[in-house]
Amino acid sequence: MSDIPFIDLAAQQNRIRAKIDRRLDEVLRHGNYILGPEVQQLERELAQFSGVKHAITCGNGTDALLLALMALEIRTGDAVFCPSFTFAATAEVVPCLGATPFFVDVDENTFNLDPNSLRLAIGEARAIGLRPRCIIPVDLFGLPADYKQILEIAENEKLSVLADSAQGYGGAFHGQKTGSIGDIATTSFFPAKPLGCYGDGGALFTNDDHIAEVVISYRFHGKGADKYDNERIGMNSRLDTFQAAILLEKLAIYPDELSRRNKIAGRYSMGIKNDCIQTPFLPNGYKSAWAQYTLKAPDSNSRSIFMEALKKQGIPSVIYYPVPLHKQTAYRKFPRCSDGLATSEQLATQVFSIPFHPYLSESLQDSIIDVINNTMQQ
Ligand SMILES: *Cc1c(COP(=O)(O)O)cnc(C)c1O
Numbered sequence: 001m002s003d004i005p006f007i008d009l010a011a012q013q014n015r016i017r018a019k020i021d022r023r024l025d026e027v028l029r030h031g032n033y034i035l036g037p038e039v040q041q042l043e044r045e046l047a048q049f050s051g052v053k054h055a056i057t058c059g060n061g062t063d064a065l066l067l068a069l070m071a072l073e074i075r076t077g078d079a080v081f082c083p084s085f086t087f088a089a090t091a092e093v094v095p096c097l098g099a100t101p102f103f104v105d106v107d108e109n110t111f112n113l114d115p116n117s118l119r120l121a122i123g124e125a126r127a128i129g130l131r132p133r134c135i136i137p138v139d140l141f142g143l144p145a146d147y148k149q150i151l152e153i154a155e156n157e158k159l160s161v162l163a164d165s166a167q168g169y170g171g172a173f174h175g176q177k178t179g180s181i182g183d184i185a186t187t188s189f190f191p192a193k194p195l196g197c198y199g200d201g202g203a204l205f206t207n208d209d210h211i212a213e214v215v216i217s218y219r220f221h222g223k224g225a226d227k228y229d230n231e232r233i234g235m236n237s238r239l240d241t242f243q244a245a246i247l248l249e250k251l252a253i254y255p256d257e258l259s260r261r262n263k264i265a266g267r268y269s270m271g272i273k274n275d276c277i278q279t280p281f282l283p284n285g286y287k288s289a290w291a292q293y294t295l296k297a298p299d300s301n302s303r304s305i306f307m308e309a310l311k312k313q314g315i316p317s318v319i320y321y322p323v324p325l326h327k328q329t330a331y332r333k334f335p336r337c338s339d340g341l342a343t344s345e346q347l348a349t350q351v352f353s354i355p356f357h358p359y360l361s362e363s364l365q366d367s368i369i370d371v372i373n374n375t376m377q378q
Contacts, residue, residue: 011359023245036241050179054212057239061188064202066093079130084324085344103336109281115149139168142289167291260358261290271369300349
């Protein structure tokens, strides 16, 4: 075996290529490249898909987080609570507004924000003179965060919840779709995300009319009723009409792709029977979007042995994420929970993700399962 893709975007493109070509032709014909009719249609369809009042597209998933924090009026002196075991974009936007990211540990089984660590962090942020304002739970690898506990804590402490569903869009928490959970939810259409376009793209979701109005203004230079009447200091962050056209066709097959993802994850989890390996934990009532299928080895040495064994068969695997944010150069200076974030540090030495996409053949799944089952076993 050779050249096995970690994520196969070509298989999906083959399926919808003719429809995408027609969509792109249509954009070339009408020529509304910025906020054209495809963008409006996509925003309506995304809102409907998520079961939320407003879906507002923008330039990328990082801008979506930034626009959300701007709409929540996050500023200097505010503490924004983020998991340390995540992609940098989650925390990156916080210092952009002069606020302080406060790092919280994650749960060893779900890999998502640990509510106990969060409770501790909120008190500790106050003790060092910060104003707790917002929590950014992340749906890591596609699994929704523990929204029941996080929303409870947010309500008690009067904090906003900004759900980073860049990896979890399409998942659900006890019947409620990600995108509709929290004061604002965001996603990314980066090509490798579960719902990706062919470039950069992102979106925000909210049921709050005021937040929606402000975000629509901020993404377009802070415009008022007229685009040359600037009411706020905003930015330029819009989804290209071409990308919206592509996303319309991708969204149409997304429910089918999500069920394929679920089926493949189920097969992996049934097939992998190796005492050294922990398969992804899916709590009752959670529906994952399966952005990644991530395994947990006992330690960094055994992880290398598994990744080597896969590599020998031409099977790629990737470590998401090798260094938790609080250990990284740009983020070391920010405060963190005094419990030490031991789980984030531990997971960074243990986890690795194996090839995963909706078009992964059963025979390839079985080969991957075999390699894992036959490694480090008697
Ligand atoms: C990808 C990602 C983002 C950022 O999305 P971009 O579109 O690449 O800017 C933010 N948060 C998480 C958890 C992500 O995985």
